[in-house]
Amino acid sequence: MSRFRGAEAFAASGDDWQLLPFRFERLNGRVLVTNMVGEHLVLSGEDFEVLATGELPADSDLVRRLRAKQVIKRSGERAPLSLLALKARTRHARLAESTGLHIFVVSLRCEHSCPYCQVSRQSEDRDRYDMTLATAERGLDMTFRSPSRSLKIEFQGGEPLLNFGLIEEVVRQAEVRNRDEGRDLGFVIASNLALLSDEVLDFCARHNIHISTSLDGPADLHNRNRPRPGRDSWERAVDGIRRVRETLGVDHISALMTTTKRSLDRVRDIIDTYVDLGLRGIFLRPLSPYGFAIKTKSYSAYDAERWIDFYREGLGYILELNRQGLDLTEYFSTVILRKMLTNVEPGYVDLMSPAGIGIGALVYNYDGSVYASDEGRMLAEMGDETFRLGHLEVDTYESIMTSEALLAPLEESFALSAPMCSDCAFETYCGSDPVYHYATSGDFLGRKSESDFCRRNMAIFKHLIDLYENDEFARRTFLSWAGR
Amino acid sequence: MISLRGRASDFGPGQHLDRAVWMVVDRDRLTPQRHGRAYKLRDCEEAPPGFGLYLVDDARFAPRDGAWIALPPLLRYVAAGDVISASESGEHVRVLWRAGSPNNSVLLTERCDHYCLMCSQPPKERDDDWLLDNAAELIRLLPTSTPGIGFTGGEPTIYGERLIELLRLCRNLLPDAGVHVLSNGRRFANFGFARSWASVDNPRMMVGIPLYGAEPALHDYVVQSEGAFEDTVRGIVNLGEVGQRIEIRVVIHQQTAPALPEIAEYIARNLPFVEQVALMGLEMMGFARANVKDVWIDPLDYQPELREAVSLLALRRVRTMIYNHQLCLLDRELWPFAVRSISDWKNEYHAECTDCSARDRCGGFFFSAKYKVSESIRAIPAAETQAPALLSLGR
Numbered sequence: 001m002s003r004f005r006g007a008e009a010f011a012a013s014g015d016d017w018q019l020l021p022f023r024f025e026r027l028n029g030r031v032l033v034t035n036m037v038g039e040h041l042v043l044s045g046e047d048f049e050v051l052a053t054g055e056l057p058a059d060s061d062l063v064r065r066l067r068a069k070q071v072i073k074r075s076g077e078r079a080p081l082s083l084l085a086l087k088a089r090t091r092h093a094r095l096a097e098s099t100g101l102h103i104f105v106v107s108l109r110c111e112h113s114c115p116y117c118q119v120s121r122q123s124e125d126r127d128r129y130d131m132t133l134a135t136a137e138r139g140l141d142m143t144f145r146s147p148s149r150s151l152k153i154e155f156q157g158g159e160p161l162l163n164f165g166l167i168e169e170v171v172r173q174a175e176v177r178n179r180d181e182g183r184d185l186g187f188v189i190a191s192n193l194a195l196l197s198d199e200v201l202d203f204c205a206r207h208n209i210h211i212s213t214s215l216d217g218p219a220d221l222h223n224r225n226r227p228r229p230g231r232d233s234w235e236r237a238v239d240g241i242r243r244v245r246e247t248l249g250v251d252h253i254s255a256l257m258t259t260t261k262r263s264l265d266r267v268r269d270i271i272d273t274y275v276d277l278g279l280r281g282i283f284l285r286p287l288s289p290y291g292f293a294i295k296t297k298s299y300s301a302y303d304a305e306r307w308i309d310f311y312r313e314g315l316g317y318i319l320e321l322n323r324q325g326l327d328l329t330e331y332f333s334t335v336i337l338r339k340m341l342t343n344v345e346p347g348y349v350d351l352m353s354p355a356g357i358g359i360g361a362l363v364y365n366y367d368g369s370v371y372a373s374d375e376g377r378m379l380a381e382m383g384d385e386t387f388r389l390g391h392l393e394v395d396t397y398e399s400i401m402t403s404e405a406l407l408a409p410l411e412e413s414f415a416l417s418a419p420m421c422s423d424c425a426f427e428t429y430c431g432s433d434p435v436y437h438y439a440t441s442g443d444f445l446g447r448k449s450e451s452d453f454c455r456r457n458m459a460i461f462k463h464l465i466d467l468y469e470n471d472e473f474a475r476r477t478f479l480s481w482a483g484r
Numbered sequence: 485m486i487s488l489r490g491r492a493s494d495f496g497p498g499q500h501l502d503r504a505v506w507m508v509v510d511r512d513r514l515t516p517q518r519h520g521r522a523y524k525l526r527d528c529e530e531a532p533p534g535f536g537l538y539l540v541d542d543a544r545f546a547p548r549d550g551a552w553i554a555l556p557p558l559l560r561y562v563a564a565g566d567v568i569s570a571s572e573s574g575e576h577v578r579v580l581w582r583a584g585s586p587n588n589s590v591l592l593t594e595r596c597d598h599y600c601l602m603c604s605q606p607p608k609e610r611d612d613d614w615l616l617d618n619a620a621e622l623i624r625l626l627p628t629s630t631p632g633i634g635f636t637g638g639e640p641t642i643y644g645e646r647l648i649e650l651l652r653l654c655r656n657l658l659p660d661a662g663v664h665v666l667s668n669g670r671r672f673a674n675f676g677f678a679r680s681w682a683s684v685d686n687p688r689m690m691v692g693i694p695l696y697g698a699e700p701a702l703h704d705y706v707v708q709s710e711g712a713f714e715d716t717v718r719g720i721v722n723l724g725e726v727g728q729r730i731e732i733r734v735v736i737h738q739q740t741a742p743a744l745p746e747i748a749e750y751i752a753r754n755l756p757f758v759e760q761v762a763l764m765g766l767e768m769m770g771f772a773r774a775n776v777k778d779v780w781i782d783p784l785d786y787q788p789e790l791r792e793a794v795s796l797l798a799l800r801r802v803r804t805m806i807y808n809h810q811l812c813l814l815d816r817e818l819w820p821f822a823v824r825s826i827s828d829w830k831n832e833y834h835a836e837c838t839d840c841s842a843r844d845r846c847g848g849f850f851f852s853a854k855y856k857v858s859e860s861i862r863a864i865p866a867a868e869t870q871a872p873a874l875l876s877l878g879r
């Protein structure tokens with residue numbers, strides 16, 4: 001039909017290709033290319049050669065794929081630029097919504113004595129280690145100064161239930177203030193559940209409070225990690241989880257594990273414990289370099305490698321369970337997959353750049369000091385006040401958010417201007433985590449070639465991309481996690 | 485198939501109708517309204533006075549006074565609540581609205597700046613502004629409780645601000661109606677026009693825009709126009725920016741089928757703000773027949789791509805629908821996404837369908853399927869009508 005022109009007539013002609021910003025990484029023979037906002041494609045070595053030398057043909061499958069992912073464009077085309085701009089804006093929208101999470105350390109006291117915990121005190125000295133109402137009220141002032149449309153208040157400890165009266169008061173006052181403020185307000189209590197009473201549950205149910213607890217895995221592992229009088233930490237946590245599920249609902253409980261060296265061989269047991277309790281997901285958390293681990297210098301590259309194996313094995317097992325029809329999510333991967341497969345920035349403090357400290361979360365310690373993150377507070381308990389941003393009695397939200405103690409680590413760690421990160425194909429999935437790098441290498445930036453943060457993340461990114469590209473079931477599962 | 489236009493078998497000699505668009509009433513649906521009403525006489529019925537037009541099935545029963553049209557046999561189904569248009573003499577009759585149909589769509593023009601390979605309604609370059617005028621008259625006649633109305637072309641946005649006026653009329657006179665407009669979306673690349681569109685301020689309005697590629701070469705080829713992809717994408721972005729409801733339509737044929745996953749990925753990442761994505765089976769009408777060798781594909785042959793496309797979209801929470809597909813050609817996993825969408829007047833079944841247990845849920849066929857249809861249409865035994873859910877969506 002002569003009225004219609006053939007496909008050739010519409011294929012790009014000439015050689016006026018313009019490269020848009022992209023980064024790459026070789027993956028055993030093939031090359032991963034990511035565009036400016038982290039959309040990826042995997043090219044053959046030859047195709048990548050063609051792209052890299054700039055000798056792109058007028059039309060080919062490669063050209064089409066590169067155009068679809070905004071790696072190249074013709075001069076004069078504006079749509080690719082406006083789309084990249086739109087996506088970049090969406091990814092960074094959170095910055096304008098600064099500080100959504102406000103952590104109130106309502107008591108430093110705890111009836112547990114976990115070896116890796118550097119922050120709790122077994123003392124019964126209420127006056128010394130509990131937050132006062134006056135301090136909490138100042139914390140609330142600060143919370144509502146944040147411009148974020150959604151505010152989450154998290155109560156931590158020690159064991160926050162030891163100062164439950166204060167929690168009740170803070171919740172009530174926050175709700176009253178919010179009648180005028182109209183924010184999207186939520187509450188979380190991070191508790192070991194050993195002291196979970198019906199009264200507490202009842203209050204949580206009435207105020208729609210979320211419970212987050214610690215569960216390190218099966219009883220023997222958990223109880224060894226978490227000694228308490230009576231050696232019944234696990235039993236109490238499990239009993240608490242069941243009660244929360246039934247009274248507040250399955251979506252109101254989440255459990256976090258602390259990964260210790262002892263966990264590393266037990267990933268299946270740990271996952272089984274979570275599944276058995278009817279939890280809908282698990283966070284395969286990295287080994288923590290803070291607290292005990294740092295003191296004993298027991299945190300080594302060897303452990304980082306072992307953790308990567310632990311993670312891979314765990315993720316594989318979780319996928320296997322999904323294949324059998326169980327709906328179980330791995331949350332660490334989910335954070336990364338969301339960055340990989342959507343434009344939504346999940347706001348996970350350790351994987352943000354600019355870093356999530358201060359911008360993502362503020363910590364109000366029992367004594368009124370303000371920290372940039374929970375890990376920053378832990379460092380302070382060990383005598384290092386680097387991430388102390390100020391004090392509720394003397395500082396305002398403005399003075400804290402513009403303090404040198406916050407701005408310096410934010411700026412110095414910013415991944416887009418960090419050696420290695422700025423060229424890294426995974427930069428948009430990663431983060432800058434100045435607290436981690438400070439704790440492990442003494443400066444906010446760290447040397448990524450020696451950083452276990454980098455080594456661990458890069459291994460995960462590659463693993464996730466490999467599964468996404470080559471395993472249809474994994475791809476679908478990942479898409480559904482990212483889409484949650 | 486129901487005819488929508490015809491030539492009167494007879495009409496009042498020398499008559500000049502004073503308007504083009506008429507709402508049909510009859511003795512069971514009679515109100516004091518006379519303006520724009522055409523009275524349909526039953527055989528032998530005495531014509532009540534005061535109507536500008538009378539319709540009869542047989543010229544022998546034409547009224548003594550007043551203008552009349554004797555409907556041709558194929559249009560005798562016209563009943564109270566339907567809206568027709570007639571030429572000045574009454575010789576040419578079109579059915580604009582069928583009260584009994586759940587999906588009425590109104591043609592606004594046959595002009596279009598695209599020339600799609602598979603266009604079912606090939607564009608005609610001639611002045612047909614009267615279609616727009618008729619549409620406005622139609623809206624004025626429809627009951628205020630009308631639940632929905634669709635507008636198609638051609639390309640409705642060629643009217644610019646006049647289209648916006650029509651849509652405003654729609655919002656004001658049909659406050660309950662969902663309004664769906666099909667457009668190639670290019671004009672919205674002009675942000676001012678997108679803003680005009682938004683100024684209609686009708687939360688029940690949605691625009692359906694086709695996208696045939698994840699990059700310009702394929703899309704421009706399918707619509708036979710350079711620069712189309714660039715304009716359409718910018719148009720969609722502009723509409724998104726002014727908070728409008730958008731449906732993206734992808735017609736699946738030989739050229740687009742292999743690119744389905746790429747198109748889905750492109751939408752999920754670049755246009756996730758759209759309200760829904762419709763993946764549509766090909767209608768073998770108009771240019772699709774002329775280009776049959778370039779567009780025809782057996783739906784069975786693109787099931788893997790369709791599955792992948794649906795998971796890329798739906799799993800990331802982009803609402804996804806599959807239109808115009810016969811269930812026996814559709815992967816079982818995709819059944820939950822299939823919508824019975826073929827306008828009823830084109831929906832006819834194959835011989836296999838008689839014994840098929842999925843018949844009630846099946847998308848069925850376009851009338852044009854008589855021209856070409858997959859060899860693989862097979863009745864589905866009752867035992868197999870359960871569809872498994874696509875991963876995690878059925879949970």
Ligand code: SF4
Nearest residue numbers: 420421424427430454
């Ligand atoms: S820390 Fe490592 S993986 Fe992360 S962006 Fe920097 S170089 Fe890439």
Ligand code: SF4
Nearest residue numbers: 810812837840843846
């Ligand atoms: S046999 Fe007919 S009714 Fe049954 S699924 Fe196929 S097309 Fe639909």
